[in-house]
Amino acid sequence: MTATYGLFAIGEACVALPLSAVREVTPCPEPLAALPVSARGLLGAVNLRGQVIAVLDLLPEIDHGSAGHRVVVVMHHRDRLLGLLVDSVHGVTSPPALQQVGTHEHRLPVSHAFPAPTQEDEGRGIVSVLDVEALFALPGIPALREDEAGDGVFGADGTAADATDLAGSMLLVRCADHRLTLNIDAVHTIVPRVTVRSSPLRHGSCRGVTDYGGAEVPVFDPLALAGLGELSAGDTEGVAVKFRDGVVVMLLSEVLELIPASAGQRFTLPGVQVPGRRYLDGVVRVPGRGDFLSLSVEAILAHEDLNALSRLNTPPRHEGVPAPRAADDEESAGQSRAGGTYLTFSVGRDFAVPLEQVVEILPFPEQYSVLRAGDEDVLGLFTHRDTVVPLYRLSGLLRAGDPSLPAAYVLVVSAGPDGRVVGLAVHALRAIERSIWEDPAAPGEAPSGEPSLEQALARRRTIRLAAIGTSDEPRMLTRVDLSAVGAALVPDSPTRLTTTSSGTGILAPHAN
Template identity: 30%
Template sequence: MNNELERVFGVFLLNEMQLALPLQALREVTPCLGLREYPSAARGIIGAIDLRGALIPVLDLRRVLGLSTPELPAQSVVIMAHEGQLIGLLAHGVQGVFQPEGRDFQPVSAQTGQLHLLAGSFQRRDVEALVSVLDPAALSRLPDLPMVLPAETAAGGGEGRAAELSYVMLMRCGGVPLAMPSDAVFTTILTPNIDRDSALASGFCLGVLEHAGSSIPAVDLYRMLGLNSQLRHANQQAFLVQFPAGLVAFLVDEINDVVPTYDLSLAPIPAHSFAQQRYLAGVLDSRQLPEHNTSAQTRALGYYLMLDVAALQAAADLQGLGRMNMRSEGEIGLAGSRQQRPTCQMLTYDLCAEVGTPIEQIVEILPWQHQEQMMGGGDYAGGLVVHRGRAIATYSLAQVLGLEPPTLTPTASVLVVECGDTLIGFGVARLMSIDEAEWPPQDGHAFDSGHQRLHANPQAQNWKSVMAGQGSQTRLLSVLDLRELAEQLMAR
């Protein structure tokens, strides 16, 4: 990734992980409106979507990486293109396009011929989150992965028309039909529960609603737009939009549909038609859209008012509400984040339980396979990995801790730490996530039996515990100081 153009990324969510693709590999994002059955031997293929006449397989990366698969509503499918072929990646939300500074991007070294799905990572300065960058070439090499040609290529056509395709979300608010680009929607909530007793309730902010363990300001979109106050509206559903400092929920009567269109030409709105016309981009003729779900009243009107997403996100009062995201315990800040205590980024991996190490301790992550090690003797299956001309003493972390030798997975890696002038590698069978964790660690937490087995090991007497993750993914995590462990091994 030396070309600066390759340092522009489209970021999306999977569970609460932030993943990214280089922009040149991100063909488009389409709503996940239902999957068709798709026979495939590839691990992680959960079905397929119809993309303009081409059946595109959809890959759930959680199953490839061995991660948990909670029943979260899939919002989108990210279409990845590599060497003229397509594959869909399941996503739970789209974050936008980012171009990190050079110092924020950290490449991941991978040995030739070995499967390693990450090209690197970068820090998002807007929300202080770490984004894992996927390697399209490595993804395309997953065993039996069915990548397909786009319909227009298979038919001998060009790709000009595909570039014009966009998706819009259609909704109704007090009888007024509204629309907005679907890629600006973080997620939708079909049955929002509004706490109207919140201190934020004022003007067009009705209070807060709960989402993923956080209280998010809820805006009456109808009132904010200054529409006819005589029309009744019910605020029965909501959609969330990401602002620079946090999320804001917009309440509407009904979300009708998400539809594709090749023609988003908008008619101008006459001046002084609405009190807050700055939030409206124009009028969308419903005849530009394919058949879609809507009410009889909306069909009779024959148009939608298109929201101007850029104007919404630039509004100072809405940005201020975005800063008022609160965890359920009452901490103000980004949704699901911890603002009252220092935090650090934690790389987690699988031993007999989920274990984390501060990512600042790890200077390199290399693919790990037994046959690539020049195995030596010793108590802990020590060996060598040669990387960039340096020999790295490498140990199986599970065996160092007295655990059974692990079964390797596609994310098996060697975590390299510095011990003075020496590099020490610890092999782990499965990487799990990169998560924000409270720091410094706290003692006194109760652990399950898997964690207790770890803590009883004489090779690692200084276990600590932290609360890691965000929202519904918050959990108690054992922390292992790999630098300290490396010093113990060097002293033997």
């Protein structure tokens, strides 16, 4: 059975601990209590519900920043407890293989290593697995015996939890006056400071965007999602939640602790009438801490809008842009239904595109390679995330508005299931809106095979949209199928370099 490890950041290093050795994670108090002993890396002690636990810093020369953003990982080994200072929690992983680390002369506090499992951690390169036994054996470090009368790591029936039980962990958080818990498996990392900026993506529970992992990612309010109220502007902590194709940051007031799932007792939630009832799956009673509402990770990860938002401005997977889902294919075929979520934008006139068709939204590039001088539709090429993206002016393709208006954004849309993408320049982003009525698809709107550009541009229909989260009156707009346009612009066929009369080149498909 593959072991499960918790991932933590210490300075610039990413380290791992077997989850079976992690008792819990708790914020580091300021100051730590003094101990009448001295040893390298020993910072002091923390009083955790009557348990005195020494706290060790493996990199004492590193400036860890504000104490409010540090956490203490409480480790247990042979009935003894020891705290380890870390800067952040980076979720859990089960590596397929480990490479042993060590020397013949000395036992190191690191036993194994493995490649960083996610793109967010790749800057650190490798993950070092800490040797728990070696940490407890460090000279001068007082590993204090666990109080038999204390909580310990016990199941709901009071029996000791075994290592397999510990593989499931819960993150305890506070959102305004509500205390919530969620399964740590869905957490990509804890984000200690979230600065939310307004964005056209703001709608429903989405509060805007924040900088994360070198990109702008959406931020959602779990209270708004579950119908429990709203977080305030002063709430600035969060966790990055892993969806199928990217991450979305869940805004919080405070991260409290990480505990084994077996340390709490779960109760069924009664049939309370709140709008987001399906996003709550019970109440967890944690001894010594009280009751927590349990967020349904399964329901959150299945949320249609959050899944669509997770693909915007998030790094693509290593195999390229994710292929559209079956539901996306239906959308491309013009079989959408009322209630769909749309991104509205302007190219001199306002249009709407199904949100799931947009892979990313980028600022218009400062530099790009011009392919055809003076062409209103074909702008050129630019590189993004090691991919060459063909760039077109959407106003010219749609024959709408003034093509001389400056472009401000690029909608990156999928041009096929094999990772092809195309960039479509637009003048402005409007909002995220939901349709309340859609004109039925015209007969024959979904021909077999890839449509021609003319056919793709003709895939339009009238829809009635209501702006989410506002009192604005619904409006009628034209829905366009940009996935079909992208597939027509970048066909799945060999390309060659041709020369125009102006002497500039353009990549074009072979003539039949």
